[in-house]
Amino acid sequence: MKRKVLLYSFLSFLSLGILLCPFAQAKEFRVKWGATSVRSSGYAHGVLFAKAVNQTYPGEISVTVVETGGWVENLSRLRIGLLKLAQVNPVSAYTAYHGLYDFKDQKNPNIRMLGVTALSIFTFVVGKETGVTTLEGLNGVKMASNPLTTSERLSRMLLEANGIKPQYKWGGTASNLEAMKARTVDAWGRPGYRDGGITELSLSRPLNFLPVTNEQLKKYNAKYPAHGKAAMSPAGQFKGQDKAYQTLAFVEGEMCDKGMPADVIYKILKAIYAKRAEIAKVDATFKEGDFVNFPKLTMEYCDVPLHPGAIKFYREVNMNIPKELMPPEMK
Secondary structure, three states, X not given: OHHHHHHHHHHHHHHXXXXXXXXXXXXXXXXXXXXXXXXXXXXXXXXXXXXXXXXXOOOOEEEEEEOOOOHHHHHHHHHOOOOOEEEEOHHHHHHHHHOXXXXXXXXXXXXXXXXXXXXXXXXEEEEHHHOOOOHHHHOOOEEEEOOOOHHHHHHHHHHHHOOOOOEEEEOOHHHHHHHHHHOOOXXXXXXXXXXXHHHHXXXXXXXXXXXXXXXXXXXXXXXXXXXXXXXXXXXXXXOOOOOOEEEEEEEEEEEEEOOOOHHHHHHHHHHHHHOHHHHHHOOHHXXXXXXXXXXXXXXXXOOOOEOHHHHHHHHHOOOOOOHHHOOHHHO
């Protein structure tokens, strides 16, 4: 009898252990967040997002930011499975999602967006001594450009759509800055509010800041649909820029593979949203780019379907989600 009691006690304890085991050994979800070069503001943005998520869900979700060659590279890494979560320019994501233009052979219908996190600007500058005051004036002008970057890709496509053909001189950010200072090239284009390269350049070389007109955006969109969006460059960002003017919008967003768990994506967005005011205080692009209203930016500037976890989040914050942002798996 005593043996039977001991046996039943042991079996009861074992059953309880089996029931509790999944809870005691719940696995932390770990994911790498592809960013940009560590010298880019995009990397800092990734660090801020990861910090928000890791602090909100300790032991549940762990995000590690990884350096990459940039947003175009992130699209390639996502397509072949090396990344599941990454930064991206939504316009480039649109091109890759549909397999258009230079992404014709790299179509990826598995891209899903988390959202648009910042609306920034693209600054086209040219040495004042050249006398050039319009984008059309860049025809034949020596122009510094960073190859295989999103900024190079989009600015080149805008100029190309308007029949503007500068003499491109390829180099990295540091070498292009020095070339502009030395006047071996005369034009340059850079994304971001108060970009460090343009700020430094404007202190040593008088510059003209070139506006982007509605007609130029119209031609851009005619050749490359959904690419041309306008943004205002506030006065006083750089030395010599005394007036606000219209330029090309440069949009920053976050994407993932459609296979990411919906609850993880939902919690990532929820954590970032809860800390959005705190995050905006420490970054110029987020402060000037209306990051605190990123749900609204997403509805206005995103052209790729959202992840189901993102749909849940945006519904929770009372966003009216356009039908084109609904993922195929939810239709």
